[in-house]
Amino acid sequence: MNPTLPPGTFDDEPTQPDGVPPELGEVDRSAPPAHGEPGVAWAPTVAAPERGSAAPTEPAPAAGAATPRSGSPRDELDTILRSARALEDPRELYAMLAKTAPIALAEVACGARAPGGPTHARAALLHAEVLEKQLTARGFYPRLAELAGEAAPEVLAVAARRHPAATWIVKLSRKIEGQQAGVTHLVAAAGHPSFTQACVAHAEAGHIEGLVAAAATLGRPEPLGALLAVDPAVAARAAGLVLNTNPNANVVAWLAAGWGPEPDLLVARVVPHLRTRAAAEALLSWSRHLPHTLRMLRAVIPGMAR
């Protein structure tokens, strides 16, 4: 039995001796393909379609072409793809291909004739590490997201977790998250040294609401610096949300570092966004040289519930 294929499915199919999928029939497979190695035969078949083009479809046989000969590499991949399409839960197939035929796995997961859909995407994500070795991460995740349907956010989450410093995540975020672009990436990158740079990249891409949401979720002040360059009023709103989540975050320091040494009028715009007394008292503690802010806080704090 072919160890690379699901039991009972391909016993009668002649296979390559090493079980490598048929798309690679003409490739020297004496060594496994390295990450990013050029010339891997299946790469052209997984290229993302041009913008606006239809989803990949089965290629029509050329006029007069003979049916692929039985047992050819293409036959074998066709069989795998047919099998994959028929499976309600492809996880077992993916697991087997991941162990024994990772290039075939890549074809099934995100090749030009991949079945697609959320079930397949979720199965593929279980083997993200294997798949990244077959195709660059930059090629793999966007293509998988394209095929994933409702599971696209899960694709983004795995991509962001595994590649928090990757710049292509910014574009992928926009495609998947729309107006909230950046939240998943920034939350995933929060513990990574690239976090501040990721904030800047999303700000430059115009992902303002995503940055605000990430700042609020994380209670981290770094997004404020990036937001300041785009819209100081939004940065002030975000600073309020950060303080509501994390009163220990010195938002004044970040606003001043990006804005200038007299941030009083800017910091005062944070006050209307404060929702907790702890947040207001924290801001008060950093405002002793900010008279306008100080006056506003002293007016509102007594009315805020502890």
Add this chain to the structure above:
Amino acid sequence: MRVLLVGSPGRAPFTGHFRGSVAREGAELRWAGRVRGGGTPEEGWGAAESMRDALAEVSGADRYALIDAAWVALRAVAHDDLTVLLVAKDGEGTVIAGSGLCEVRADGQPVAPPGHPLYDEPGIRERPGYLHPESPAEAYVGVPVGSRWPAGALPAACGVRTP
């Protein structure tokens, strides 16, 4: 009269910057400085707050007394990387002092040539001097050692903005 300091390149150009003034008995002192500029925004802010606290208490009967009192106050919270431009004036005239500066301009014109004792490494001056500008100016702008006179808009480069 305004006293400004040029910000650093980067995404947090005013880390550790502080700016302020005091007016006492007919004399006025204004300052613009930077401390812990290479630190995090939080570190810079904390250090700058110390400077603000110290300078807020400065007093003196004339421009010289204000400058001297400012050095005393700064010495009490000294940081090795302190950069500061101090300008004091009274009814008699104006004096300039500073540390960590490579250039100072008054209304766009250099107040001293390169190599002048006004220009020195960052930190507290042991024997601070005074520079007497030829004529009073509306804006005095200092450039920290390692920085350059800004190519773009001066107010933004010095963190002068309104939200």
